[in-house]
Amino acid sequence: MAARGSGGSGDRVAIIGGGVTGALCAVRLAERGFRVTALEQAHIGNGSSSRSAAGIRTQWSVAETIRGLRYAEWWYGQLHEALHTPLEQRQPVIRRNGYLFLYEDPERVELVRRTQVAAAWALGQANVARQQAEGAQVETLTPADVAQRWPWLDADRLIGAAWGPDDGFLHPHVIYGEGFRRARELGVEVLTETAALGAQTTGDRITTLETTRGPLAVDWVVNATNAWAPRVSQRLGGMPLPVAPMKRYLYHFEPTQPIMSAADWERLPMVIFGMGPGRGVHARPDGPLLLVGGASAAEPEPDFSDADQDAIGDGFNHAVGIENAAYDLLAQLVDFSPALANCGGVKATTCGFYAMSPDGSPLIGRDARLANLVHAVGFSGHGVMHAPVTARLVEALLAGDARDGAVPLPEQFGVIHLDAFDPARDFSAAHAESAVL
Template identity: 30%
Template sequence: MSSTTVRTVPPAADVVIIGGGVMGVRTAFHLAEAGVANIVVVERRDLGSGSSGKPIGGVRAQFSDPLNIELGSRSLRAYRDFPRRPGADIRLDTVGYLFLLTSDRQAADFEAGVAVQNGLGVPSRMIGPGEAQRLCPYLGTDGLVAAAHSPADGHARPALVVRGYARAAARAGVTFATHTAVTGIDTTGDRVTAVHTDRGRIACATAICAAGAWSAEIGAMAGVGLPVRPVRRQLAFTAPLTPPAPRIPFTIDFSSTAYFHNSDDGLLFGLADPDQPDGFDTTWTPEWLELFRAAVRHRAPALADMETAGGWAGLYEVTPDHNALIGRSRELGNFLYATGFSGHGFLQAPAVGEVMRDLHLEREPCVDIAPLSADRFRTGTGTRPEAHVV
């Protein structure tokens, strides 16, 4: 892989992509595949070391908003095709997604979502507590009203995805400037003219922000408002299980946000702490596990007492309405952005990479991303908030 870790970066590029996570490398891959030359990806650490560094990432099309459904569905197809294009094993496991619902209101909302999903080709369906328990034997059915299940969803390994895209992009001539921090952005009139880094200045014709939780800072350098805030999310792994865990769906208790699924020789646990303050702290705190245990003690009681063997903390890049920011700056015509995915960046990255390619080439994107413009917070227009947020 072409990787610049010396004292300088290339003096000029057609496209500078800021951020070397799954969104940045996927965008680079699509641009290079389309024949765009002289692309530089700038990453302040190693590729995939930010939010994309999590060990397992869910992939799904179970959303309430048609645009998010389309992005998820298109990305799922790309992940299934990954061994052929770009060519790598990403350990995709189509175990399905299972949302557990504990109120009639939740059931009604998800039933409406399933109808929209089915209309867009997603094979999701509503099921009863008994069938949910058969799919996931850890569940207790007391208080469980219904569940929503899609067998086409699952999970894959983000690190392998980043590596696969990056290798293919490097073969096509993309330069990856790792361990390189962006320090400023030059603009003249309504155009970005250069990206400054701690290893030198890169004059450019287009700049693309794919900086995840750090996007607000990058946007501010260019005078573009990107309302993204960093929020820590934590997860944990069980010790190896004997006998091995059954193969279960990616299971989510919608009320509490507690989720769990298979992970190598055990299970992975996760939950969003509602009291987590904003910030870039990624320290894993074992005390967080008590929140998870309290949430699952009634819903999946066996999990509450399982021995754990460490954990991990990363950052969500959250927007005010929990929908992504994808588009072209109104102020700077050659500043594009793909960020603020609020936990859904990995699962939407393949489709968004195509969108960013088309925006750069001034072609009609595969989906209408106008509702995801960052301007929606200024104008009051845009997509309705995603209901299936975890």
Template identity: 25%
Template sequence: MVPREANIVVIGGGVLGTSTAFHLAAAGHDRIVLLDRGPIAGGTTPFAAGQTSYLPSNERLLPFTSYCLDFFEQFEEKTGYAINFHQNGSLRVALSEQHVPGLHARMEMAKSIGDRAEWLTPQQAHDLVPGLDVSGAKGILLAPRDGFVEPRSVAASYAAGARDRGVTICTRTAVTGIDMADGAVRTVRTAAGNIQTRWVVLAAGAWTRQFSQQLGLNIRTVPVRHQAFVTAPLAGVTERQPVVRIVDTQVYARPEAGGLLVGGYGYRPLSFDMDAFPNRFEIPDLEADQIYYQQLTDAAVQNFPVLQDAGIIQERRGLPTMTPDGQYMVSEVDDIQGLVIVAGCQVGGIWSSPGLGRVAADIISGQESIPAAAFKANRFDEAYAHDAALRTQCEQVYAVHYWDMY
């Protein structure tokens, strides 16, 4: 059974929902219920790369990214639970002059916060990452405070911290609907009973648009397939080597259990309508696109020759949510009082989860600690109102994710 009443109901037990529940409880809210039809840290969360990216290309996002980084650096102090934040730094590599301005923009952001980002030579980059060959690179930026985490542990720790602060967590509890009265949320219906509430936070990942459509809303976010793979252990890979992002080919790589976790953007982007899947569909059921994997491997081998004959021990794929402008979506909606949307993770839900959870909690608390005007759900007006146009645009945003075009 679920509680019959709550002040706030959070729908979604992935990293965005658990972060929101934690931040709400930490802000002093009570009678919070977190619901998910599966376990905590399900959905796309466990298949993420878990990489941070604290230097944006524009200063508008700097307060948001700074909050996220500070939170990860103090995660145990804030939540009571430790995560293994491998703060190895990251290398952002421009192979052509076209993408060098993006590196300079990030260097300016580093200077503005007193960070010690550095320019590296190709040899210095190779010394840090022995399997990396970027001998013709036009620019290489080292962001020393970046790193990566095991994604499932982040959501699990948020949930544990939320539970310790009084949040009721109900897993294996499917939400069947949301009832309204006088333009406001009133009841969340679940397979285990109904919950009367004044606030609902919809953080259902790939299913967020599907849920919102049941309420008569047209939320401009869609899930887009993302794939990565993990290799068997490779000679020369060290657990302390930094994350590498090759801007031109949109490939990333980081150490994982002695091998490399490799992913990338722009390879056969494809969005999905979640209503087209069976009711019992879960993210692990997502069919692999082997052409995507081959194109990704071919691109990665150019700068990581060691991948040429690497054995693949795991394939990862998920359905992160994209928006038409490449910006997060955290806000109330115009037509329904008491409903907060948390979506549009932009294939960076783990990294952005502290900030997105904080913004959602701020909305319900009636305050603003992080500037979030750019995250409003109504920012598109009538643009992308038709499904085909929305999906095409979100696929395009995914296709140029590393190129600072949005």
């Protein structure tokens, strides 16, 4: 089996993984003249890309992520132009309803939580200052501002909020659907039902990728398998990757008694109902329903199967009693908006895997053992929003665009220092992303 493509630099690249990351990397690399083959073990969108809450925000704490997400928000706004989508099939990609982080007033919570709640607000304000310094459209709001804009929220409970009006949510199926369509148009061979099994190496380079369809000669391999990434790296002879597949649940809440007009519902932002320990439940509209997510106790599942992605664990199915995670999340919501929490009920439970890294930032960079293996994995719950900048970084790594370790973005967004995402970096808490939900 031979890789084919459009010429240019002519290097043969195999991209493993048929999600948003693989799709946008395939387009970028094909545009630069690489001869790309994309492999997906099942079907396009088999992984987390089709199971995501799909939020997008610049409200992060790591400077490279804030900068990258400013770029991504811009890029998603012109996805169809970038991907040359035929006019008649252009569907919405991004909805800029905003992201609203609510912070509790330490004076209004139980004594035992007071210190944590105060620390969360201090960190929230420091993050806003950092985001503003990076040029992100983010501001702090007073409880009175919140009450005026979103009267269904109990603003008396708050000390303040962080508001990003350019943030919002994405439509992932359009991203990977149009991404792979454009990739094919550019000459990329997209092989579904094709798994990467192993690699033949010479010295520190992969020469041949072993796949379920036979050997594939390569100059580069991109590991875009996110939650599967550690086992794929191991099979290829690459470095151990500290990426933990962690099950995450989403609940569809159906309002039965409307508490706002249909137009206000349509404009609802993604709201994060408190930060810090025991908080972090978030919700946003999904048509007439509300999509509710949040952290829940889960153990890493390093050997998960494809089917496990949809397996709902004991204690997580909304339909089985009220002693389950769905109602734990709703209980958090009640504290901030009894009107919202009590206006309907949970109708569906879905799930998928976060690929958690130790510091909450992705691993994008060269393998420490194999010089021509590049990882773009470990997105820790923000891989859909990150995909445009991920693809730019992978392109830069293969094409040699980085200067002194920095990858230029379009001028208004600055540069991304590759160190921040190096798969072999120091994962100590000092550099940890503090705004992972």
